[in-house]
Amino acid sequence: MSVLQFHLNGFKPGDPHDLYRANEENTNIKNDVPEEVDVLIVGSGPAGLAIAAQLSLFPNITTRLVEQKAERLTLGQADGLQVRSIEMFEAYGFSERVLKEAYYINETTFWKPDEQQPDHIVRSGRIKDTGDGLSEFPHVILNQARVHDFFLDVMLKSPTRLQPSYSRKLKQILLLTVKDNPDASTVDIELERADPGHEGEIENVRSKYVVGCDGARSAVRQALGLKLEGDSANQAWGVMDILAVSDFPDWRTKVAIHSATQGSILIIPREGGYLVRLYIELDKLNANERIASKQISADRLIETAKRIFHPYNLEVKEVVWHSVYEIGQRLCSRFDNLSSEDTSDYPNIFIAGDACHTHSPKAGQGMNVSMQDGFNLAWKLASVLQGTASASILHTYSAERQKVAQDLINFDREIASMFSARPKSNVDDEEGVDPAEFQRFFEKQGLFMAGLGTAYSSSVITAVCEHQDLAKGFPVGMRLHSAPVIRLADAKPIQLAHVVKADGRWRVFVFASSEDPASASSSFQIACKSLSELVDKFTPSGADVDSVIDVRAILQQGHASLNINDMPSIVWPQMGKYGLRDYEKVFCAETLLGHEDIFTAREIDRETGCVVVVRPDQYVANILPLDDHEGLVKFFDGFMRARE
Secondary structure, three states: OOOOOOOOOOOOOOOOOOHHHHOOOOOOOOOOOOEEEEEEEOOOOOHHHHHHHOOOOOOOOOOEEEEOOOOOOOOOOOEEEOOOHHHHHHOOOOOHHHHHOOOOOOEEEEEEEEEOOOOEEEEEEEEEEOOOOOOOOOOOOOHHHHHHHHHHHHHHHHOOOOOOOOOOOEEEEEOOOOOOOOHEEEEEEEEOOOOOOOOEEEEEEEEEEEEEEOOOOOOOOHHHHOOOOEEEEEEEEEEOOOEEEEOOEEEEEEEEEEEOOOOOEEEEEOOOOEEEEEEEEEEOOOOOHHHHHHHHHHHHHHHHHHHHHOOEEEEEEEEEEEEEHHHHEEEEOOOOOOOOOOOOOOEEEEEOOHHOOOOOOOOOHHHHHHHHHHHHHHHHHHHHHHOOOHHHHHHHHHHHHHHHHHHHHHHHHHHHHOOOOOOOOOOOOOOEEEEHHHHHHHOOHHHHHHHOOOOOOOOOOOOOOOHHEOOOOOOOOOOOOOEEEEEEOOOOOOEEHHHHHOOOOOEEEEEOOOOOOOOOOOHHHHHHHHHHHHHHHHHOOOOOOOOEEEEEEEEEEHOOOOOOOOOHHHHOOOOOOOEEEOOOOOEOOOEEEEEOOOHHOOOOOOOOEEEEOOOOOOEEEEEEEOOOHHHHHHOOOOOOOOOO
């Protein structure tokens, strides 16, 4: 059942997002830390919250989130939200809340030294921030603390009423392995409390899985003996959020400025209409020199910014927050506790976010990639704990996300270097950067900067695709690129990818051939009959038919010419204790508001149709012909556990 479908098992008044209503026997808010849990998450940053929010949806999984700080984040340092993150927020159910508050980045402008007056800056270029057709969502800016609030709200309204347990410091972690029985392996954790009245108290917790989301100084990572390896660019930057008055014409636009001799600035307007964030280039650091030793004040940052903005004025009225940092890119060799690639063992301890990769803020990727780490891992843990998937899928977390982080490090190193380089003084200047080249780099890297460049390699959960030509616009290993469709039952236009919620379920989209889908002999009807057998094989006894694999149909005919009564039962199933029909699984490919229909937009073979398999984290896992039932069964047999 979709998160936004309700009343399935009886009428329930009130907020439909409050899933707790359906589990009213759970009367306690879960912010204690019991002696035994299924998953212990250490750290309530973006990665930890993305994991906790998804796992909180499963009443039969005991999840706890512990945090060393005394309370929730109120002022975050990260702010950029790429379009891939907004797609993910749609899966969690709060994209609208983000978009209502956020600042939209529509354009990026570039400024360089005036050739006639080099101590002045002039605009040299302007580009769209996000290329046309990349996503239905925009690139936006919103304070990290608000994003945390939205995840916390999902947790609080979940069936488990999960909340973080604050003022808990990780003291010790020990893996207890049971030979020949990975399901019995556990992790012993020792926590020290610091909340009033409990200072110094020790809590001993035994967990099946532990996830370290505890930042760049991660205690979990250190306990695993893993290191963040990399280097520093020996370049210092300052950052500050300010309320200011300026005659700089692009003050409310994302801007990259290269001055002749005073350094560089990146301007990021903030939500609310007035706040602006400045990233300000400072001095080069000597080898082994730390920025903290320079004790750089907010006043110094302001004075540096004023020189770079010349001839424009900058009058700072209030500094909301400021900091200084050193550019560096560091990465762990792996993101779990396995010391080798031996697939006979299964990982029990994982690290995510800044605990396993750090980089500069220039690319605006840190929070985004961390949340995607969490999105990748959460459904895998849930599937294993619920017994619907083999523990073998846990190997894919480190393999998939470590490569993504390495790609980010490489990108960040290049963009940070270009930001810090001075403008070229002439064509033979090899140390400087050509402003036009810098702009071209932004345009070329648009897909990556939007968070859409991730392409997972083949694995047990991502097939080696032999039939990509059936749906060229859905590359296997990449996220499902949405397109509008019309829902058959009520003619509602929706984005197809929005049905893929963060609920741990697999989706199988059946794109019908050009035949009459009502005909019993059509390839669509035959494929749906085979899918019914597949779904039944992996659905637990007594569970709704779509609880593990959710099948949806996309037809080529117009919705006015079709009858829902002619649809196969797998896409028009009876659900819940009353056997109510689910009318929201069949869609029609029609031209909407100037958009191409989905078959055209995503280059789907109209003559033969196809089956598109999508992972619970919205990535395309396989594409198969409608009649390749054997291939579909073989794929799911590779990692799923059949009903006992």
